[in-house]
Amino acid sequence: MKYRNALQDSTKLPRNASIAFHIAAIITFLVYGLYRLLHDDVFLFMVFLLAILPLSISLLLEIKHLGKVQHKQFTLILVCMAIAISSYYLGYKSLIYVFPTIFIFFFIFNLQHASILSSFYALICLVTALKIESFALVWRFGVATFDCIIFAAIFAYIIAKQKDALIYLATTDELTGALNRKNLAASLSLSIESFRHTGTDSSLLLIDIDHFKTVNDTYGHLAGDKLLTQFSEVIKQLLPAEAKLFRFGGEEFLVQYENCGLEKALDMAHKLKHAVNQTRFDGVPVTVSCSIGVAELRVKDSLEEWLKQSDIALYAAKKSGRNRVVSRLDK
Numbered sequence: 001m002k003y004r005n006a007l008q009d010s011t012k013l014p015r016n017a018s019i020a021f022h023i024a025a026i027i028t029f030l031v032y033g034l035y036r037l038l039h040d041d042v043f044l045f046m047v048f049l050l051a052i053l054p055l056s057i058s059l060l061l062e063i064k065h066l067g068k069v070q071h072k073q074f075t076l077i078l079v080c081m082a083i084a085i086s087s088y089y090l091g092y093k094s095l096i097y098v099f100p101t102i103f104i105f106f107f108i109f110n111l112q113h114a115s116i117l118s119s120f121y122a123l124i125c126l127v128t129a130l131k132i133e134s135f136a137l138v139w140r141f142g143v144a145t146f147d148c149i150i151f152a153a154i155f156a157y158i159i160a161k162q163k164d165a166l167i168y169l170a171t172t173d174e175l176t177g178a179l180n181r182k183n184l185a186a187s188l189s190l191s192i193e194s195f196r197h198t199g200t201d202s203s204l205l206l207i208d209i210d211h212f213k214t215v216n217d218t219y220g221h222l223a224g225d226k227l228l229t230q231f232s233e234v235i236k237q238l239l240p241a242e243a244k245l246f247r248f249g250g251e252e253f254l255v256q257y258e259n260c261g262l263e264k265a266l267d268m269a270h271k272l273k274h275a276v277n278q279t280r281f282d283g284v285p286v287t288v289s290c291s292i293g294v295a296e297l298r299v300k301d302s303l304e305e306w307l308k309q310s311d312i313a314l315y316a317a318k319k320s321g322r323n324r325v326v327s328r329l330d331k
């Protein structure tokens, strides 16, 4: 089962924080831009405008809820260009602004891209500042800058790992390791959308362990718990990457199988049923079986209808004697 790794994500900057960053940056550039203008330095004022204009547009988009990470990335590149150009003319007075910008990279690019881009940016600013600053001073700035990049990367790494752990905890059933129902509706809706737009098949396999109450009553609740965990492992091992396993209820599991029409789904259901029959479950010295209702997605299906059809098929499998697979009954 695949979980999106937060290290690969362009870290999402909360909207309020993003607005605050934009405003702080605009005020800073505006103050220094006007200061330069007062000193008849029209060129540097224009350079600062290179940062102020995209920052203002990006701020406006953010306020109107239209902000995208790509806008922010593009804006940051222009801001960095402005700082690099002014480093050439102002030296250390401009270099000090490299520090805060480095941290922004780690908010809007993924860790790897932020590390590479911020190092490249810092290097350009340091080299351009050599025009008016001594090598010793630029060297000191360089050491401090690269310390900043390392610290920012470490913080970003820790935050990404914590984010992964939180996502895992929030979306995973503790006992069985299957996904819980938190993202089920969203995940099924995506399959429905992709079926409607691109014709990508999807199927549901609703699986219910047979006579589970008897297992609990005969071998104890703890043995029942262990069976659920082991059951989930058996199913997960057989599922391909396009299939997600959800714990749907007590002893009920749901497989959402993408890129999978009815025939393939039925094959998989029989494979799962067979594997469960063959498994010796700890503390349960009898053959365990399960019933499976299979429902392929159809054009007119709503989320509720799709689920309902898998439930009707499961009910039919139970009614016809259990330990069997039944596909959706409506024509």
Ligand SMILES: Nc1nc2c(ncn2[C@@H]2O[C@H](COP(=O)(O)OP(=O)(O)OP(=O)(O)O)[C@@H](O)[C@H]2O)c(=O)[nH]1
Pocket (backbone or CB within 6 Å): 175, 208, 209, 210, 211, 212, 213, 214, 216, 220, 221, 222, 223, 224, 225, 228, 249, 250, 251, 318, 322
């Ligand atoms: N050990 C354990 N039992 C659970 C858990 N969640 C639900 N159950 C039990 O699962 C049992 C489900 O029983 P039923 O719905 O009657 O189903 P069944 O006995 O499997 O019968 P059929 O589904 O008709 O074959 C109930 O006794 C629940 O208490 C759990 O997390 N751990």
